[in-house]
Amino acid sequence: TKTEDETFDVLEEIKEGACSEMALKKILMRARFGKGVDSYEFVWKKKGDTDGGADVTFNLAKISDENKSRIKDSELDLGRIKKLRLYRNAVELLPMLKIHEDNKMDVLDLTCHSLSELGSLLERESKIFIGLVDRVWLDDYAINLLTKIETQKGNEMMILVIYDGSLSKIEPLLESEEKIHLGKIKSLDIKNPESNGTKEKIREILETRNVILGSGETGKAIGNQIPEKMHQSISGAWQR
Template identity: 30%
Template sequence: SRFAVRILPELVFHGENVVEELVLDVDYPDRITKILKILGKKNNNTLDWMGKVKRLELKDHAIKILPKLRFYEENVMEVLRLKALGPEYMAKILAAKNKSIRVGKVKRLVLSYHAVGILPKLKFHREDVLEELELEAYNSEHTTEILNTNDNSIGLGKARKLGLCGYAMEILPKFNFHREEVLEELVLSSMLIECTPEIFRMENNSIWVGKVRKMELNGYSVEMLPKLRIHQENVLEELVLSSTLIEYTPVIFRMENNSIRVGKVRKMELNG
C-alpha cells in the first residue's frame, strides 16, 4: 500500500534486532507528514526502535526523514542510498547548512538524481568508515546545487572508491583530494557528451586527483584523461579505458602523440 510507510513509527523491534534492508519510497508529501511529526519529538528515533540497519534506501519525499534519524552509536550501515527524481523532494533539505545532517557510520553511500545535491549537507561519524561514494546524475538539473560550491571544497574523508556517472562527472573538481591520501579506485562513466560540457572545456592537467591505485574511464569520460593531474609519485596499478564508439573520443584522437601524461602504470586495459 502507498500509505504503508505511515505504520513505521508504530513498530517496535527487539533491542538486538538487525534489519538487513529498509526501503522507504514516498511519492506524496502528506504521506510522510505523520512520521516527520513523530520524529520531531524528543527521543523518538525510528532507527533506535529497529535496532541496527545494514542497508537503508530513501526515495523521493522519504529523504526528508534523514535529518530526523539518530543512528545507534555502534551501528555501521553497509549501504545508504538516497534517490530523488524531482527537485521538489529536495527543496527543504537543500536549505540546511553544510555538514548539518548526521548520517552515522556508512560504508557505501549512493546518491542518485537530485539527491546528489545533498552531499555537502552530510556529516559523517567522527570514526569515518566511508569506503565507497557513488554519484549518479542524468540531467544537468541534478547537479545545479552542488556545482555552486567552491572547487576543492568537498572532502572525501577515508573513502577508497569514488564513482561518478553521467553529469556527476562535472563535480570532480569540487572534491578535495588530499596529497597523501590514496584513492583505491576512481571510476568515471558517461555515455552522452552532453553530460560534461563544462569539464571538457577545462585545461589539460587542471583537475587534481592526487594518488590513485586504479582508474577506470568509460565512454566519453575517456576524454577526461588529459584533464586529470595525478601525483608525480603515483603508481597506477591499473588503468582501464573503455570506449566502444569513436564518437566517444573526438578530441583525444586529435592530440599529438606522447602528449598525455599518465605517470607510472603497471597494468593497462583498453576496450573498444
C-alpha cells in the same frame, strides 16, 4: 516508508539530534510500483553494536526548494557511512552530510542523467568533503563533480570509475580551471566513453589537475602507472 517530504522530516529530526541514541544501519529506497513514487525506509540499530558504517541510498528526480532549505551544509550527521549512493538530484544531499575526518567509505556512487540534476552544485566555490574513500563511481553528468568533491588528506583511492562520459556531457569540467583534490588514485577505469577523445581528455584532466593535498603534486598514481594485470584485478573486484 517515507515520501520525499516525510523523508526530509526524518532527516531534519536527525539533524536536530532526535535519533542520537541509535546508530543508522541503512536507508533503503522502495519503489511503489504503479504509483510513480519512491519511498524510503530508515533502519536503525543499537549504538555500540559493531559499527561498520551505514549503507545509504537516495534516488530523487527533483528535491523541492523548500526541502533543500531545511538542511544546510554539514548539518546532517548520519554517523559512519560505509556505502553512499546518490542518484539524480539526490546528489544535492552530499554537501548537507557531515562526513567525519576518520570516516572511510567503501563506495561513493554518484549518478546524474542531466546537468539540471546537479542542481546548484557546479556553482559552489567551496569543495564538498567526502573523507576517506576506497572506490568512487561517477556516472554520466556526475563526472562534472570531479572538481567539487575533496577527499581527506592522505587518501589513497583504490579505483575511480568514470562511466558513460562524453565531451558534451562534461562541458562544465572542460570549461573549468578548478583543481581536483582526490588524493592518490591507484586505478582509473573509464567505462563506455564516446569514441571522440573523451577517454583521453578525462585522463589528461586528472593527470594535470588532481592535486595531492600537502604535497603540491599533481597526477600521481593515476591509472596508467598501475601495471595492467593489477588494474584488471582491481577493476574486477569493483561492485557497484
